[in-house]
Each structure stands twice: as C-alpha cells, then as structure tokens.
Amino acid sequence: xxxxxxxxxxxxxxxxxxxxxxxxxxxxxxxxxxxxxxxxxxxxxxxxxxxxxxxxxxxxxxxxxxxxxxxxxxxxxxxxxxxxxxxxxxxxxxxxxxxxxxxxxxxxxxxxxxxxxxxxxxxxxxxxxxxxxxxxxxxxxxxxxxxxxxxxxxxx
Amino acid sequence: xxxxxxxxxxxxxxxxxxxxxxxxxxxxxxxxxxxxxxxxxxxxxxxxxxxxxxxxxxxxxxxxxxxxxxxxxxxxxxxxxxxxxxxxxxxxxxxxxxxxxxxxxxxxxxxxxxxxxxxxxxxxxxxxxxxxxxxxxxxxxxxxxxxxxxxxxxxx
Numbered sequence: 001x002x003x004x005x006x007x008x009x010x011x012x013x014x015x016x017x018x019x020x021x022x023x024x025x026x027x028x029x030x031x032x033x034x035x036x037x038x039x040x041x042x043x044x045x046x047x048x049x050x051x052x053x054x055x056x057x058x059x060x061x062x063x064x065x066x067x068x069x070x071x072x073x074x075x076x077x078x079x080x081x082x083x084x085x086x087x088x089x090x091x092x093x094x095x096x097x098x099x100x101x102x103x104x105x106x107x108x109x110x111x112x113x114x115x116x117x118x119x120x121x122x123x124x125x126x127x128x129x130x131x132x133x134x135x136x137x138x139x140x141x142x143x144x145x146x147x148x149x150x151x152x153x154x155x156x
Numbered sequence: 157x158x159x160x161x162x163x164x165x166x167x168x169x170x171x172x173x174x175x176x177x178x179x180x181x182x183x184x185x186x187x188x189x190x191x192x193x194x195x196x197x198x199x200x201x202x203x204x205x206x207x208x209x210x211x212x213x214x215x216x217x218x219x220x221x222x223x224x225x226x227x228x229x230x231x232x233x234x235x236x237x238x239x240x241x242x243x244x245x246x247x248x249x250x251x252x253x254x255x256x257x258x259x260x261x262x263x264x265x266x267x268x269x270x271x272x273x274x275x276x277x278x279x280x281x282x283x284x285x286x287x288x289x290x291x292x293x294x295x296x297x298x299x300x301x302x303x304x305x306x307x308x309x310x311x312x
Binding site: 054077078083 | 187188190192193195206208210211220224230233234236237
C-alpha cells in the first residue's frame, strides 16, 4: 500500500486543454465513503480499478492508498453496488517541469467544477505551478470526489 | 460476480470437530459494513482475500459476492484500515452427502458462538442435515459477521 501525497488546486482558465498530452474519460462510484476509509470503483478508458483509501494526515496532503486493476465486467458489476451519485469526469494530464498535473473536468451534477492535482514524493517537495492554477484546496473535504457524490457542485 | 446462496444454523454440539476434514484459522475485518454493502479483508491460513458483498434478497439466503486473493502483506495493511472489532474464528469443513458445511467457532469477543453454513446452487436445493445442526438463523442480521464486529456475542 502506497502513501499518496497530493496537493489540489482550483483551475481558473481552460489553457490546460491545449497543453494536455493525454486525456481519459473516468466514471467512478463508491462502495463506501466514510471519513478515513473509502472504497472506490473506477472505469477509466475501458479499464476497471478498485481502490481503498485510508485516513488523511491532518493537513490533508497524504493518504494511504491501495489499488488493483480489475477486468471491466467485474468493475461494471461492482459499480452497480455503489452508493448513489456516480461521478463522471474527463481527466487531462499536463506536464509542468518534472511533475504531471491531473486536471479533472467534472460533468453531470458537478458540471462547472475543474480541479487540478499534483502528486509529490514528499510533503515539502517543490513544484512549478502552471498558469491555470487557482486557489489551493488541499484537504478541503467538499472537494473530495467522495464528498461530491453526496453533495455535488450544483448544490453549492 | 457470483450470487452466493447460503443457509445458516446454530450448532448444538461439538461433533463437527471429529468429522471435519479440514480446518482454517481466520482473521477478518471490515473496511465498511453497511446494509447492502460490505467490504471484508480476510486472512485465512496465511492467505489474504478482499471480498465485496452486495445486498441480500428478502429471505437472506442470497447475496452478490466478489472476491479476490491478495498478497499477505497487502491484506495485513488493509486490515489496519478496518473498523474496530476484528473477528477471529476457526472454520471446520464437514462433508455431509454432496455438501460441505462450514462450521465457524468464534473466539475473542464472540467466544462461545458456533454457527454452520452450507452453500447451495439454488434457493430450493435439498441437503442432508448433520446431527450437530441446531436452529436455522439464515438472514438473522445479528449473526452476520459484519454485525458481530459491532455487537459481539459477549454483549448479547
């Protein structure tokens, strides 16, 4: 199980679309979504994944994460067991120096929300900021995908 | 994902111990344990398993189940994310006609509880009853392992 260290930002313009080197269509749901323990089913470009995440550290930058790829039919069946409120988004990958930013454009009930995340090797690792980055929202629970499921952006 | 069809009974004497052809030591915990959706981490004789179960049918005999074997170190890490109240038990396998009964002797906070389950191919499949079977408790929620975690036998 890896420790996932991430920082998350709002996105203030659409320039990421032109600078992205790849994009994915993602659909994901949650079998459970409690504080400190989430189980996620994701289908990304026709591949299935099951992911278990543990509790965050106090700053919200770091979480335990376990992930396993699944055959697509199994992921589709597990998706049917998920809590109501499946998340649909398109993820753009944008390089900035030695880091890759994942920019998530949400659709459905979260249409209009765009957030960018960067994965770090340590909590204090420096990284360059692409011009589209806005306010930092690392650790703000309402931006967790597992929170967007129950309280989507359209209700904010 | 398979449909798991099972019936569950209390056990009224210890004769299963002599007729068992195999036994396992089992330790299991739950990452989530809600009605209709449980995620279980199990370590059985040094092997790890992750299991997702869906909702039961109204009689409690049948549930969706998805299971995957895991490397032991991953199962041990996922066990640390589980809800409080890990279940320890010894499972005895006893043949009766063409069926195998799984007899679970619980330990720790569930010491004294012994239940037997038989897996069926259909809800109305006939099966022979070994002499140690007592009252049927199929579908009684308090005997679910996921319920024993929060409300163990010692508190009944």
